[in-house]
Amino acid sequence: MHSKFSQMAIQKPSIPKGTRDFSPEEVCKRQYIFDKIRHQFQLFGYAPIETPSFENLSTLTGKYGEEGDRLIFKILNSGDYFVQLKISIKEYFKILYSSAFYYIVKNSIDDNIDYTEFYKHFKSDSNINSQKRFYESDFINIDNLRIREIFENEMNSILKEASFNSYIVNTYNENKVSDFIDFKESNYVKILMESSFLTFFSELPSNTLTSQISEKALRYDLTVPFARYVVQHQNEISLPFKRYQMQPVWRADRPQKGRFREFYQCDADVVGSDSLLQEVELVSLYDSVFNELGVGVEIHFNNRKILSGLAEVANISDKLIDFTVALDKLDKIGEEKVKEEMLQRGISEEAIQILSPLFQMSGDFQSQLTSLTSILNSSEIGMKGIEEVRFVFEKIQKLGLKSSDLVLNLTLARGLDYYTGAILEVKAKGVQLGSIGGGGRYDDLTGIFGLKGLSGVGISFGLDRIYLVIEELNLFPESIQNSLDVLFINFGEAEADKAMELSMQLRSKGIRCEVYPDAVKMKKQMQYADKKAVKYVVIIGEEELNAGNATLKNMVSGEQSTLKFEELVNSLDI
């Protein structure tokens, strides 16, 4: 009873955890940020592309590490998806079944009996040999150790069945060897075999089944779809290909404050050019966008090659990640603690000694590079990194930045799994919110899809964090916080007709307006105007209508004026 009724009961509506509804105000504020970013992307010559929300599962899996794969939202195959799963499980069971038969025959032999005749048959029978093959190759290949352990336990428990063993023995004693082979097909054995299915079934790991019921997944970022796009459309695009993309991505992360399961990424990338001018341009692009938004930022800059060079000269190339993870904490925990952590992570005293000038680096960019050169002059890759950084800083110095600071930050080590050159990260000045953007260069962006040797470099804008920064700094323009400029109060049919006519004229001048749909009490209509934060209310009652006048009320100042209809249309300026 309860289940039927609860299905019919009215649902209290909600949305999945980690997702959000956006109110009109929020949409307008987000749109404001999107527009600013999009405009700058376009000024810098980036062209927009869009890719489908879901990709083939195989396009995404294996690109984000094991943890990433786990966080990809998979889409259930449509139609009778379970048919495919059942076929797979049956296939799986068939292998299990054949293997089990071999196992049982092999293990049910009683040592006190002369099995010569039996063995002869057993060894020559192609049927049995094929079961043996299943047991020794397919079964062992498809399964993990746990499954094998369960299998052998199950089989041994079947073997212990007295009636089963006696059946085997009797069959042999009566020398009905051919019967023994038929025996495999008997309902009796079949039943015994099948009975173990439930045990196996409950041990099947989820991930062995996912590919059977899902072949599509929601995109996890914009970079992999971009790489896929470039390879798939390589004959339509010209290199270098500068693209921007502003679309949502989905991750099955544990939802928490400020982390969502659906969120937008805004990426600009260039693929097919090694030129460092791209890095220069991307720094300018960051500066231009945040300047337009009124947000002062620090653009932190580093180079993977410098980090590799440091690890090389300290002879800890195998400990690059340990080294950078510890170094990354310099700001927070200070030199001594960082050195302690490095020791704990197995980096030797001597290595730390070699790297110690790192901790004392200060002054401007030039003097920092000088100290860095003194550490790295024996490392080819390190010196290459210094050259790359120097190029970008000198060009930016020449070009100037509008309101951002470019900062060399040797502790910056994001994306070391894929970045091979420049590494960028943006932080808002005066707001403690962490990174609001990041990027870098990856030498082989499209190799995963078979197009080798294309270098890419790109940056990303973190919409949600940027939104919070602008909100905190109170930088959203007031004009985007309402959705209506003028409300015409409705006093009845004739008045509303005139209001409709005037509202069409105002709209043609770009003024957002509406006529209240019903001639209800004025108080209710004014409350509506208040809630919508409308700028002006226009009042045309019977008297005004007859006189050809409208009363215009400024809802902010409270000021009120009477205008001829033509004046209203011609002079109202929002």
Next chain:
Amino acid sequence: MHSKFSQMAIQKPSIPKGTRDFSPEEVCKRQYIFDKIRHQFQLFGYAPIETPSFENLSTLTGKYGEEGDRLIFKILNSGDYFVQLKISIKEYFKILYSSAFYYIVKNSIDDNIDYTEFYKHFKSDSNINSQKRFYESDFINIDNLRIREIFENEMNSILKEASFNSYIVNTYNENKVSDFIDFKESNYVKILMESSFLTFFSELPSNTLTSQISEKALRYDLTVPFARYVVQHQNEISLPFKRYQMQPVWRADRPQKGRFREFYQCDADVVGSDSLLQEVELVSLYDSVFNELGVGVEIHFNNRKILSGLAEVANISDKLIDFTVALDKLDKIGEEKVKEEMLQRGISEEAIQILSPLFQMSGDFQSQLTSLTSILNSSEIGMKGIEEVRFVFEKIQKLGLKSSDLVLNLTLARGLDYYTGAILEVKAKGVQLGSIGGGGRYDDLTGIFGLKGLSGVGISFGLDRIYLVIEELNLFPESIQNSLDVLFINFGEAEADKAMELSMQLRSKGIRCEVYPDAVKMKKQMQYADKKAVKYVVIIGEEELNAGNATLKNMVSGEQSTLKFEELVNSLDI
């Protein structure tokens, strides 16, 4: 071997069927349409909301009919989703198992034996009675007929096992009744029971399992999420609530020409007002948007109440759908064939006779309404429909339309499952593409989520079709077909520095430009400019650099001029 290797092989990238990549040109053209629609939505006082791409599965299922439910894309639960499924299947099996035991005991009784003692035990044993309960209620409730048939076949085949039957008989004959009860727990019976699991498993229908492994689904339209939003946020919004929403929706439809599995909907709806002024405004809104896009359209208008009235006077209210499906074909197949089809659909000669003035209706809207009134004057609902239509037409006549025609179309019968009043559909003039928009009024939009009595009316724009119309009529402005205004040719570091500097200045004037990243052969750079359809190329070689000049080449006219750097920045007008 093969499977391991094929996984490592490089994938030829592709996208799921029914989805699309959008090239820069396509994105810009789509953006152009979105912007025009959004701008008019705003002018008419509609406020934007956005809802998550996926909703709780329970929010969506049951809202689109059986066919619709099938087409909803479900998202696989993240984490170890299969654990839940396995638990459910085991639960399911437990019921099956208990039921099976009861069934077997009940049916294995040999009529030739006196079972008095056995029955006594059988009837009193609470354990057996609980199996009986499973068999008679839970089992029969959870399963469909097919499952029950399989169950009984399976059980009967177990009963036919000679050894099994003799076990039962012997157990009884030896009068070990308590042993018989233990027997249920024996490995032997367990094995027999479990063996039937595989058969049941392979008959489990997909839809009984979906809810176990999926609790989220991609939105199927924007109307249901809107209704959910209104109910969930009822305390934050003020009624009437005018909202627009432009977001993708997903449907697992069979992909075909012009039908996609991911596509945008652009909807404007008002909820919480019965006023027919909303219908008037929505007609104006359609007119304004298509006028802005340069597309002349016919706005077809009808009213569900008129259709109901017609069915009422012809005494075929139970055949409303048959009647309208046939009537809908009037344009295509003509009066005679429509009447034939009506007859075939079980509509009587007399009914058709009553409705026959429908087929001769012509002339302007007023004369159409006059004929209609002569048919409908005995139907209260029909006359209400006429009044509603008259109101909208008269208001629109007064207000005027910019470039659209409003057409009364009595054959228009879309959305009869939910529309209760106005029905709208838009067709482009001069293009054979079917509907490019539609909408209507639904009296109880939010009732499904527990908020009764809120009427809604809305319209939708079909982006993909509108795109095709604009493409066919060649109405996309040329300016959106390229993504770059100026390309600076790169002749080396010093020249590129100057080009970077000038490009930043041009950008600050709103001109989209870039510097070619490498000083490669001019021919290659010019090819790049061609492919990007850039308007101007700027050439600053060594000579120009020294003289403070830039050569500006108009890529359309081929014209070339030499300008001072300042002139370039100040006079270039895109």
